[in-house]
Amino acid sequence: MVHFGRNTLERLARFGYGARGVVYCVVGALAVLAAVGQGGRADDSKGALRAVLGGPLGAWIVGLIALGLAGFALWRLVEGVTDADNRGRSLKGLVVRAAHVGSAAIYGGLALTAASLALGLGLHRGGEDGLQDWTAWLLAKPLGLWLVALIGLGVMGGGVAFGLKAWKGDVTERLALDAAACRWAKPIGRFGYAARGVAFLIIGGFFVAAAWHQASSEVKGLAGAFAALRAQPYGWVLLAVVAAGHFAFGAFGLIQARYRRIDAPDLDEADDVVARAVRSVT
Template structure:
């Protein structure tokens, strides 16, 4: 595949932007765990820290662009099957997860733009409490929150399973380098899985007690680890894992084999799919198909 493939380059920029966010979140939490300052923060806090750095506005603009690119790549993986996963049940579940990830990173990109424009954005914990309160106010609200908590827990188990079983064969590395990359990746995936499960635990508590104030986001999950016995060790291990996940994103950006189609190929596939769907509708309705 030509290195001039624009979608491929945008996907690599997206992985790098995602890695930057996780490096900041993990790095700050790791410093907090050692008692040298720092704090447990989330993705929004990481983006705010970028703005306060030298040339922060430029860096944040690049990261926002990268996050949008990553969201577009996730859509390509989910809708266009850029990774050639197929249509078996497990593949469709994974592709659906990519679609959900795209929505999340679009939101994070717009958060970066809002910070860049000087608008106030609430923390992840505040957002978690707000939407939990909204769900709790609906009919069967606690059940809705419990369902979301269960879905997040399942996502955590899926991430842990991938970290344990995935051989990361798409990385174009030598065997020795791949071994190190796999170890870094697995540590990162396990840390992310732990965060998902902790967030799910707090949401389930919010559902059981019908109390939105018990909901937590990423920052709240990290702080809860710090408050446990030997919290410095728990927070340090998780922070190291998140930092490793960020580093793994940069490895992915540099060495992942991407099957991204060129823009013209992607548009052609979309057009072919639309024509096929229209053709099926026309055949079902018994109407002849004509070219306009």
């Protein structure tokens, strides 16, 4: 029997942080180019994957990103269910762990999208079209309007959390870096988290607007958030700043891939814990 130890999960997690970092570097770079009128496109992570696919060795690179994102999704799931980061059972700890499980689902879906692109299977409906489809389905259900509003408030809460993390400056607390290295890594992370906070606030606002107007067409993702910024007075400046922040978020992901402290449980033990958690809610 092959035994997969904690080092296997740690390597998958680091590969995942790196893959996520690459995706957001591309997202940010393209949006910056769009802001300054140099031919880029302010798009979401799926748009970034399509852009990479069109480059040299695009299918191979997107395939590697797919593997990395799958590893990141697995790490987020294990992180949330087993409390690998010792968040605890306080309200704040449980909220963070729940957010990690939700993140696992999101990045797992993005990994499937990347894999389908790499294999030439086409891209299923996603991005804003997919969000609007799901929102329309939810709005048609009993209490769906309230659920959509709660999702929006939850996303906005995530934006506030990103903003507070950037404000407090504790973005490097889980990095194995000395004080000198933290002085250059911390501003990158704070800028990146602040930009993600702005995007989450806007995206959450779209969901609240969809509930208020009972119209799924109000829902938009990151591309919609970029477009909303661009539509403001001096919007190209706002877009350029937030886009550069997303590039910084991606760069910080590459730093995390190398220096984050990852206290990964044994993969076989983690599998048992996840299985028990799934059985407990089914």
